[in-house]
Amino acid sequence: SYVLTQPPSVSVAPGKTARIPCGGKNIGSKSVHWYQQKPGQAPVLVISYDSDRPSGIPERLSGSNSGNTATLTISRVEAGDEADYYCQVWDNDSDLVVFGGGTKLTV
Amino acid sequence: EVQLVESGGGLIQPGGSLRLSCAASGITVRTTYMIWVRQAPGKGLEWVSVIYSGGTIYYTDSVKGRFIMSRDSAKNTLFLQMDSLRAEDTAVYYCASGSGLVFDYWGQGALVTVSS
Numbered sequence: 001s002y003v004l005t006q007p008p009s010v011s012v013a014p015g016k017t018a019r020i021p022c023g024g025k026n027i028g029s030k031s032v033h034w035y036q037q038k039p040g041q042a043p044v045l046v047i048s049y050d051s052d053r054p055s056g057i058p059e060r061l062s063g064s065n066s067g068n069t070a071t072l073t074i075s076r077v078e079a080g081d082e083a084d085y086y087c088q089v090w091d092n093d094s095d096l097v098v099f100g101g102g103t104k105l106t107v
Numbered sequence: 108e109v110q111l112v113e114s115g116g117g118l119i120q121p122g123g124s125l126r127l128s129c130a131a132s133g134i135t136v137r138t139t140y141m142i143w144v145r146q147a148p149g150k151g152l153e154w155v156s157v158i159y160s161g162g163t164i165y166y167t168d169s170v171k172g173r174f175i176m177s178r179d180s181a182k183n184t185l186f187l188q189m190d191s192l193r194a195e196d197t198a199v200y201y202c203a204s205g206s207g208l209v210f211d212y213w214g215q216g217a218l219v220t221v222s223s
Contacts, residue, residue, distance in 0.1 A: 042213040090208040102151040
């Protein structure tokens with residue numbers, strides 16, 4: 001089955017840029033979606049189809065996807081960005097949804 | 108405005124059954140991709156079952172034969188019937204919806220605790 005690999009944690013200073021990777025075999029050929037989850041809250045879609053921002057998501061959040069790694073980039077990080085971030089794809093070989101294990105962003 | 112409201116969670120003994128509901132407004136469950144995702148305490152997101160707009164349903168291996176996902180078009184509601192519950196099924200269960208296999212609307216979650 002298809003596996004998405006994320007680092008358990010990423011730390012960044014306020015105002016700096018955070019990059020959260022999501023690794024998978026030839027993930028560049030798939031559409032990657034990113035969710036943000038703050039403590040005690042439901043996940044929120046922040047990036048869809050590799051790099052599209054849903055309405056209301058700040059431009060500071062962006063996504064890219066190439067080769068074996070997709071990346072969520074958060075520029076000018078703020079305290080309010082502290083959350084868990086999950087990547088997700090649809091694996092066409094198995095016809096199944098796949099989530100990464102999640103990355104805790106600490107600011 | 109899209110709203111998904113889960114209900115039916117609670118404390119249940121091992122081996123017991125629960126039925127979760129996800130009442131939808133602003134979308135039509137019959138034609139939408141919908142998913143149940145759970146999160147065990149302190150753990151990440153795990154998809155449990157998903158129904159594609161055409162009606163195909165998939166289950167993660169750990170719940171196959173025990174959980175059944177269904178939808179009621181008249182009530183515009185998604186269900187998850189959970190039987191033979193185990194301690195490892197303890198989690199917050201979220202329903203979510205999307206126009207494709209990206210889930211842009213999520214419910215608030217329903218806590219299921221399996222314990223004696």
